[in-house]
Amino acid sequence: MEQTQLSRGQFLRQLGMSSAALMSFYCLGTTMTACTSASDDPMPAPTTPPTPITPPVVTPPAANSGITGMTTGSIDFTIDLLHPDFKKLKTEGEFTYVADIIIANAKGTFVALSKVCTHQGTTIDFRPTANDFKCPNHGSEFTTDGKVQKSPATTALKVYKAESINSGNSLKISA
Ligand code: FES
Known part of the structure; x- marks a missing residue:
């Protein structure tokens, strides 16, 4: 009887395996890289999300604080002089702080300056x-009016506009 030497593929085809099954068999018997292409990269490089732009922190006054408007950044706010926290400002010589501003009743005239x-x-x-x-x-x-009258400071304080409004019951502070 004549003996024929079969290749691996011929042997498997004689066993009835399809070409797809043969390919799977081949892949299992070799390294995985033999069955993949560069476009099938299973682990694409992670992309870094863009850094969000953070807006400056501008904190509005709390509700019922007696203050409306902006006390930081672009200064423009109104104080309710009937509010328990601020009614003392109607008295000469009294003062208070709102954010970075000192507000005083200076002999009957409201003044507002940087408190720093x-x-x-x-x-x-x-x-x-x-x-x-x-x-x-x-x-x-x-x-x-913010001028230095005694050192060691040499630079004047920033002065804000302080305007009595609402028949003297409110005080408007602005830059
Ligand atoms: S910090 Fe005000 S005088 Fe020095």
Whole structure:
């Protein structure tokens, strides 16, 4: 009897396997890279999502705070002088702070200035008797229109517009 040497493929075809089954068999017997192409990359490189743009933080006053408008950024707000927190401002010599602003009743005239001492940033106080502002840290003094009257500060305070409105029951502060 004549013996014929069969190739691996011929042998498997004689067993009745389709070409697709043969391909699967072939792939299982070899490395996976033999059955894939570059376009079938199972692990594409991760993409980095774009960094979101964060807007500046502008915090509106809380409801029922006696303040409406913006107290940071573009300063423009109104204080209710009938509100329990602010009605004292109707009295000469009284003062309060709203955000980074000190507001005082300076002998019957409302003034609003930056509360941040221009020397090293300490919060200043209003002095009713002297009718001026003083920094408790190193003693700098400022007039009610923000000018330095005593060093070590050398730069004036920023002054805001303070306008009595609503028959004197509200105070509008703006840049
Ligand atoms: S921080 Fe105000 S005088 Fe120094």
